[in-house]
Amino acid sequence: MTTKKEPIWIARDLAKCSGCRKCEIACSLFHENRIWPEASRIRVFMLIPGVDFPHFCAQCEDYPCVEACPVDALSVDSKTGAVLVDKEKCTGCAQCIDACPGRVPHMHPKEKIILICNLCDGDPQCVKVCQEGAWNVLKTVSRKNYAYKLYARTPDEITRDLAVKIYGEIGKDFI
Amino acid sequence: MIFGYAGKFLEVDLSTEDIKETRFDDDVLKEYIGGRGLAAKILWNRLGSRWETVDPLEPENILLFLTGPLTGFFPGGRICVSGKSPQSNGVVGSTVAGEFGIELRCAGYDGIIVLGESEKPVYLFIKDSDVEVRDAGHVWGKDAKKTVAMLTKECRELLKSRFPRYGEWKEPAMLYIGPAGENKVRTAVVAAKWTHAAGYGGYGAVMGSKKLKAIAVKGTGPLPEVADMEKVKKLMQRVCEDVYEEELWRRWGTGAAGYEVGAKTSSEPIRNWQEEWHDDKSFGVDKFENRFWIKPYWGDFGCPTTCLKVAMVKDGKFKGAITDNPDYEMQAYLGPNLGIFTPEENVFLVSLIDDLGLCGIQTGNVMGFAAELFQRGILTREDLGGLELKWGDAEAFAALAKKIAFREGIGDLLAEGTYRAALKIGKEKNADLLSYAVQSKGVSIGAHGIRSGKDYPKIISYACSVQGGDHTSTAGLPLDWGGSELMEIFNDSGVYCNFNTFGVPRNVRFQFYKAVTGLKLTRKEWCYEKALRVLQMQRALLLLGGPDLKWNPKIHDDNPSRFYEPLPSGPYKGKTVNRARFQKKKKEYYEAVGWDENGVPSSEVLRRLGLDDVDRTLKKLR
Ligand code: SF4
Ligand code: SF4
Ligand code: SF4
Numbered sequence: 001m002t003t004k005k006e007p008i009w010i011a012r013d014l015a016k017c018s019g020c021r022k023c024e025i026a027c028s029l030f031h032e033n034r035i036w037p038e039a040s041r042i043r044v045f046m047l048i049p050g051v052d053f054p055h056f057c058a059q060c061e062d063y064p065c066v067e068a069c070p071v072d073a074l075s076v077d078s079k080t081g082a083v084l085v086d087k088e089k090c091t092g093c094a095q096c097i098d099a100c101p102g103r104v105p106h107m108h109p110k111e112k113i114i115l116i117c118n119l120c121d122g123d124p125q126c127v128k129v130c131q132e133g134a135w136n137v138l139k140t141v142s143r144k145n146y147a148y149k150l151y152a153r154t155p156d157e158i159t160r161d162l163a164v165k166i167y168g169e170i171g172k173d174f175i
Numbered sequence: 176m177i178f179g180y181a182g183k184f185l186e187v188d189l190s191t192e193d194i195k196e197t198r199f200d201d202d203v204l205k206e207y208i209g210g211r212g213l214a215a216k217i218l219w220n221r222l223g224s225r226w227e228t229v230d231p232l233e234p235e236n237i238l239l240f241l242t243g244p245l246t247g248f249f250p251g252g253r254i255c256v257s258g259k260s261p262q263s264n265g266v267v268g269s270t271v272a273g274e275f276g277i278e279l280r281c282a283g284y285d286g287i288i289v290l291g292e293s294e295k296p297v298y299l300f301i302k303d304s305d306v307e308v309r310d311a312g313h314v315w316g317k318d319a320k321k322t323v324a325m326l327t328k329e330c331r332e333l334l335k336s337r338f339p340r341y342g343e344w345k346e347p348a349m350l351y352i353g354p355a356g357e358n359k360v361r362t363a364v365v366a367a368k369w370t371h372a373a374g375y376g377g378y379g380a381v382m383g384s385k386k387l388k389a390i391a392v393k394g395t396g397p398l399p400e401v402a403d404m405e406k407v408k409k410l411m412q413r414v415c416e417d418v419y420e421e422e423l424w425r426r427w428g429t430g431a432a433g434y435e436v437g438a439k440t441s442s443e444p445i446r447n448w449q450e451e452w453h454d455d456k457s458f459g460v461d462k463f464e465n466r467f468w469i470k471p472y473w474g475d476f477g478c479p480t481t482c483l484k485v486a487m488v489k490d491g492k493f494k495g496a497i498t499d500n501p502d503y504e505m506q507a508y509l510g511p512n513l514g515i516f517t518p519e520e521n522v523f524l525v526s527l528i529d530d531l532g533l534c535g536i537q538t539g540n541v542m543g544f545a546a547e548l549f550q551r552g553i554l555t556r557e558d559l560g561g562l563e564l565k566w567g568d569a570e571a572f573a574a575l576a577k578k579i580a581f582r583e584g585i586g587d588l589l590a591e592g593t594y595r596a597a598l599k600i601g602k603e604k605n606a607d608l609l610s611y612a613v614q615s616k617g618v619s620i621g622a623h624g625i626r627s628g629k630d631y632p633k634i635i636s637y638a639c640s641v642q643g644g645d646h647t648s649t650a651g652l653p654l655d656w657g658g659s660e661l662m663e664i665f666n667d668s669g670v671y672c673n674f675n676t677f678g679v680p681r682n683v684r685f686q687f688y689k690a691v692t693g694l695k696l697t698r699k700e701w702c703y704e705k706a707l708r709v710l711q712m713q714r715a716l717l718l719l720g721g722p723d724l725k726w727n728p729k730i731h732d733d734n735p736s737r738f739y740e741p742l743p744s745g746p747y748k749g750k751t752v753n754r755a756r757f758q759k760k761k762k763e764y765y766e767a768v769g770w771d772e773n774g775v776p777s778s779e780v781l782r783r784l785g786l787d788d789v790d791r792t793l794k795k796l797r
């Protein structure tokens with residue numbers, strides 16, 4: 001278990017991502033016992049080669065997805081701060097996707113339920129592998145009173161920003 | 176069904192746009208595993224009886240994209256591209272890193288078999304079991320970066336419009352060709368990202384001959400079920416932990432070697448291998464790292480090493496040149512081999528070679544060959560369309576690379592690769608130019624020389640390999656040793672990145688195989704039966720060759736003549752390959768693998784391996 005005081009947050013330094021996708025492997029192994037990139041709650045996008053980054057829930061301070069769910073399938077874990085999905089209630093209506101400023105949630109590829117990071121109940125598996133490999137993109141910290149929601153961005157928006165960060169102005173040409 | 180396989184292969188005939196699913200018997204998969212091994216089997220079965228007449232660049236050739244059971248499990252995902260090679264006229268198992276193999280397996284396929292030839296440019300789009308042949312007219316002629324950008328966008332839009340409630344779609348994985356492949360240049364690659372490449376074999380030209388610009392695949396399923404997931408997890412962790420110990424290997428990748436292989440082992444191609452030693456600290460990895468690497472670690476699926484980097488020139492004449500790494504092979508062949516010792520010029524050239532869809536090794540080799548002919552006055556400025564092809568002139572080599580990719584002027588001859596170019600230009604000039612062609616069986620030799628004796632390839636490594644000059648598939652004894660071609664066949668048949676075997680005990684790969692498939696496989700069984708069978712099939716197809724060229728082992732199981740010239744400089748000055756020693760080693764190797772004194776697999780070994788049909792076909796060569 002993490003030594004951080006709960007609730008926790010996963011700090012992210014996206015530009016450092018190597019694209020190794022070990023976080024996808026770890027997440028899907030933990031939650032599905034399969035290597036299953038599309039069922040991972042953290043997905044590595046590479047819309048431009050070299051601009052790889054993990055896309056996953058930022059646990060927004062006002063949780064717009066939870067608010068938007070018409071059947072109360074989403075709730076906030078009071079211990080970790082994670083968004084929890086009630087599999088029984090979720091109808092796969094996708095309203096949480098539209099409500100999320102980063103369009104982070106995505107559908108389980110086989111079942112009609114939404115996938116959102118649950119912080120592995122306080123022991124994030126993705127962070128472990130990212131740290132082991134010393135890429136240090138992901139790091140578990142204690143949750144404080146910050147504007148986490150700024151990290152809920154769409155893959156296209158993140159790509160635009162990172163492309164410029166990594167490639168400079170010409171990064172814009174690749175979008 | 177065996178664990179670890181998706182269980183079916185996609186077979187697409189581009190002439191008829193027929194798409195079907197193909198399965199192989201468990202016995203075939205048990206014997207040949209996947210990737211390179213299975214490629215040899217498929218090609219033997221389907222084309223073996225008329226191999227000599229099959230033109231690699233005509234529709235009858237079969238283009239294969241094959242994974243193996245370890246793809247996605249053994250850290251570092253790859254895919255194996257194969258077919259009849261337009262370089263060697265045999266079979267080359269050419270692997271490239273990336274997520275293509277993983278996406279393909281998640282879509283439910285272990286591989287793709289492409290037949291025929293499309294009338295107009297197309298690309299394949301695979302979304303799980305939905306497979307479409309789509310128009311590629313708008314990307315035909317586009318360079319690497321444009322192709323990736325346009326098709327990524329297009330495929331994501333397709334997915335979004337078809338599955339609007341899925342959420343955000345990740346990009347599909349893609350393999351593609353650049354202009355060089357379209358123009359059937361024999362040194363063209365099958366590329367992934369910017370730009371990892373399956374270069375050896377020249378399969379970019381085969382893709383181009385089929386008018387197949389790209390394949391994009393998105394699979395939403397899991398990787399296939401394995402026999403023992405707990406064991407697989409443990410082994411994955413095991414490999415990663417061993418690799419994490421290799422700090423500098425991870426930090427520098429092969430990029431350290433552009434300086435080291437010259438300065439320390441004295442085995443780097445310099446000015447078309449006229450020398451193999453340099454001590455040019457301007458070409459040190461620290462210069463690449465500090466001045467050009469804008470991304471220090473870049474890797475592919477599951478990779479603990481992430482030996483790739485992204486390099487970019489930030490200002491000056493070559494501003495905006497971008498490439499991965501460059502890795503050692505690109506540093507060497509588009510650096511010292513052309514007399515270039517400045518990193519920015521090297522990054523510029525590698526970036527251009529990427530964009531054109533050329534192989535840096537094969538093209539760097541043929542450009543070095545041309546430059547030596549210019550140095551010796553054999554090729555003139557007029558022959559070169561006005562180019563002064565002086566050593567070290569990056570812009571002249573850039574101009575030449577474009578001529579090759581578009582087959583303009585002299586580029587049309589050089590686009591045939593070093594061996595064929597030597598024959599053709601030699602004929603025009605009425606001179607024997609093979610002494611300047613540093614290649615083996617139509618495949619240019621990787622940037623690791625053998626004369627100093629200090630690098631890993633040995634004196635028979637290239638001469639006796641079934642993949643010619645391929646530095647990732649070198650022949651050696653003992654057969655079950657790390658440096659044996661048979662062990663390389665395992666990496667290319669299980670299909671994962673061989674770089675993640677560094678520092679990992681040799682047997683771990685077989686433990687991995689068992690954990691994934693449930694089948695026991697010992698190193699001995701692999702090296703003396705299964706891999707040996709693959710080797711014999713590759714050897715048979717290589718010797719059958721044709722239609723434009725045939726190899727005679729007496730002549731062609733040899734080193735390029737340059738390797739018999741003494742090294743002219745450096746700490747190993749004067750060292751060279753001793754012909755008598757070479758003949759002795761070659762004889763030992765022939766005996767170990769069961770080839771007769773003419774280099775043809777013997778009836779005895781073929782029958783022992785159950786390859787009676789190969790034996791019958793080879794009668795005509797004995
Ligand atoms: S584990 Fe870390 S470095 Fe690797 S893909 Fe995930 S975030 Fe990136
Ligand atoms: S990032 Fe998206 S899924 Fe996560 S809490 Fe915010 S709105 Fe919900
Ligand atoms: S914390 Fe757990 S659930 Fe969330 S992305 Fe990481 S591995 Fe997946």
